[in-house]
Amino acid sequence: MNGAAQPLLEIRDLRKYFRASGSGFFTGEQPPIRAVDGVSLSIERGQTFGLVGESGCGKSTLGRLIARLIEPTSGSIFFEGRDITGLSRSDMREVRRHLQIIFQDPYASLNPRMTVSDIIGEAFEIHGLARGAAKRQEVAKLLDAVGLSRAHIDKYPHEFSGGQRQRIGIARALALKPKLIICDEPVSALDVSIQSQILNLLKDLQREFGLAYLFIAHGLAAVRHISDRIGVMYLGKLVETAPSSEIFTHPAHPYTQALISAIPRPDPDAVRDRIILEGDLPSPAAPPPGCRFHTRCREASRLGTRCMTQEPAWHAAGADHLAACHLVENTGAQ
Amino acid sequence: MGFLRKIVASRLAALGLILTVAVAFMAIFAPWLTPFDPAAQDVTQRLIPPFGRTPEGLHLLGTDALGRDVLSRLIIASRISLLVGVAAVIVSGFFGVMLGLIAGYDDQRAGRVIMAVADVQLAVPFLVLALAVAAVLGPSVFNLVVVLGVTNWVQYARVVRAEALTLREREFVQAALALGASTPRILARHLLPNVMSSVIVISSLQVARMILFEASLSFLGLGVPAQIPTWGSMIADGRNYVSSAWWVAAMPGIAIFLTVVGINLLGDRLRDLLDPKLRHMER
Numbered sequence: 005m006n007g008a009a010q011p012l013l014e015i016r017d018l019r020k021y022f023r024a025s026g027s028g029f030f031t032g033e034q035p036p037i038r039a040v041d042g043v044s045l046s047i048e049r050g051q052t053f054g055l056v057g058e059s060g061c062g063k064s065t066l067g068r069l070i071a072r073l074i075e076p077t078s079g080s081i082f083f084e085g086r087d088i089t090g091l092s093r094s095d096m097r098e099v100r101r102h103l104q105i106i107f108q109d110p111y112a113s114l115n116p117r118m119t120v121s122d123i124i125g126e127a128f129e130i131h132g133l134a135r136g137a138a139k140r141q142e143v144a145k146l147l148d149a150v151g152l153s154r155a156h157i158d159k160y161p162h163e164f165s166g167g168q169r170q171r172i173g174i175a176r177a178l179a180l181k182p183k184l185i186i187c188d189e190p191v192s193a194l195d196v197s198i199q200s201q202i203l204n205l206l207k208d209l210q211r212e213f214g215l216a217y218l219f220i221a222h223g224l225a226a227v228r229h230i231s232d233r234i235g236v237m238y239l240g241k242l243v244e245t246a247p248s249s250e251i252f253t254h255p256a257h258p259y260t261q262a263l264i265s266a267i268p269r270p271d272p273d274a275v276r277d278r279i280i281l282e283g284d285l286p287s288p289a290a291p292p293p294g295c296r297f298h299t300r301c302r303e304a305s306r307l308g309t310r311c312m313t314q315e316p317a318w319h320a321a322g323a324d325h326l327a328a329c330h331l332v333e334n335t336g337a338q
Numbered sequence: 339m340g341f342l343r344k345i346v347a348s349r350l351a352a353l354g355l356i357l358t359v360a361v362a363f364m365a366i367f368a369p370w371l372t373p374f375d376p377a378a379q380d381v382t383q384r385l386i387p388p389f390g391r392t393p394e395g396l397h398l399l400g401t402d403a404l405g406r407d408v409l410s411r412l413i414i415a416s417r418i419s420l421l422v423g424v425a426a427v428i429v430s431g432f433f434g435v436m437l438g439l440i441a442g443y444d445d446q447r448a449g450r451v452i453m454a455v456a457d458v459q460l461a462v463p464f465l466v467l468a469l470a471v472a473a474v475l476g477p478s479v480f481n482l483v484v485v486l487g488v489t490n491w492v493q494y495a496r497v498v499r500a501e502a503l504t505l506r507e508r509e510f511v512q513a514a515l516a517l518g519a520s521t522p523r524i525l526a527r528h529l530l531p532n533v534m535s536s537v538i539v540i541s542s543l544q545v546a547r548m549i550l551f552e553a554s555l556s557f558l559g560l561g562v563p564a565q566i567p568t569w570g571s572m573i574a575d576g577r578n579y580v581s582s583a584w585w586v587a588a589m590p591g592i593a594i595f596l597t598v599v600g601i602n603l604l605g606d607r608l609r610d611l612l613d614p615k616l617r618h619m620e621r
Contacts, residue, residue, distance in 0.1 A: 068512075071516050073512050073516060096518070097518035100516060100517060100518040101518075103516075104516060104517075105512075105513065105516045107509040107512070107513065109509060112509040112510065113508075113509035113510050113512075113513055114510055115510040115514075115528055115531075115532070116532070116613075117531035117532055118527070118531075123510075126514065126517060126519070126527070127517045130517050130518050130519050130520075130523070131517075131518065173513070176513060176517075177513075179517075180517070
């Protein structure tokens, strides 16, 4: 953990258990919801880590844990080598200049009673960097950077389209010149035609400002072209992490394979080996024993009862490629 | 000027504005508007009906049981009624909104205490509480405002807390937290502006309630000292004569009605105008 090899962000065995809402004096203690259950990952400077998983797997919770919007149950978060897990609110304020977040819903993420200038400029006010005319000047520069006209500076959020609002959200996150931006499904609420515009904007900004992203999405297709590294999450745990190109060519975990098979292909004649996942995501309050994925895994029967009883450890499935699956241990790199 | 034009763009709001301004004008310039001395008694001219003539002149709204001119008393009484109504709304609104915001934002510790106090207070009938406080403090306009303010903050606190609870989870509040915003900043910049439209609507209804509460307390002799006429005490005085001289009680009743309707119409419009989304809509 020192020198140039130090990652920008490293999280170790991070857990977040939510107290079940039914818990009370008369009902007794309900098992907690294990939204994030022991996740470790690291993000390098200027790189993009794509985090993928279906709804309810805990990926957004993980993003909010890293931004310290919610407190973890256990585990640690290191930002530039410094443990920020226990930092007080005032100590955290300094870290927040380098650690920002963009939200999914561009309609809920902007205060309807504030103008663009106030929304984006709030960052400068909070950190005492600029106010008045200087603040407006900075806001105007940010509007340029995200491709919005300076004429919009005194408008209210409802006067913008979804894509424009997301640009305002991006400008707000950029205001403090952060090193890492957590992008919590920033395009999934937008029209398909707008999605690529926003993705391209994020890529351009990454190049210009040397940003690192934690890019959260629910499908692999969305993160494919923006990520350097991809992690697949299932029911509160990471199941596979690998470089972006590797995961598409050699997916090791059956869940990843299923996600890849779900990506639509432009060629109507291509033969598709579509893997349909049966059933729903199990309850994160009572995750299945053994491998959490075994209830929906089409390969689980091949190893007898092992998948149902024994939790799989991380196994190397290739260069810089890890998967938590008993099959990978048996077959090695596929 | 532009804002005023937007208010009167709605006919109902224009009516509300006219009523409210008229009542306010009446209250401010009351001493110069009264046709007779509101305290002058003349038992020989008691209970003259509206438009009745006496040697002193025309009594537009008649006279009461002591021969005092109803219109003059109505005009003088508007001062206390409006003063008490508006001041009590400001006091209760200030405390209610503040406590409601805190309770909604920190619903674990501060919120539980605040809402527990609110529940206890709601369990005590208003009049009993008001009587107790008024009996201890004694009747005066200032004490009346304190009593009404202290006993009516719960209406604000409950609504504001409920809204703050949902606003707190909205992503723009999360974004402000991610920027490092302090709690006072979140409350003042992000929560307060978004609850104001509800607060204005509650306030316009509360002014009406306060005027009526003042009437009830004055009626019971625990509001304003008896020699100062208020709309409430005028109704109380007139209630014995309703069957023979309806105007003594009805005229202050109509005054309360018109004031309340005017404030409510204006409040509705203000709420719409304060919402940026509706600001450009004209009705």
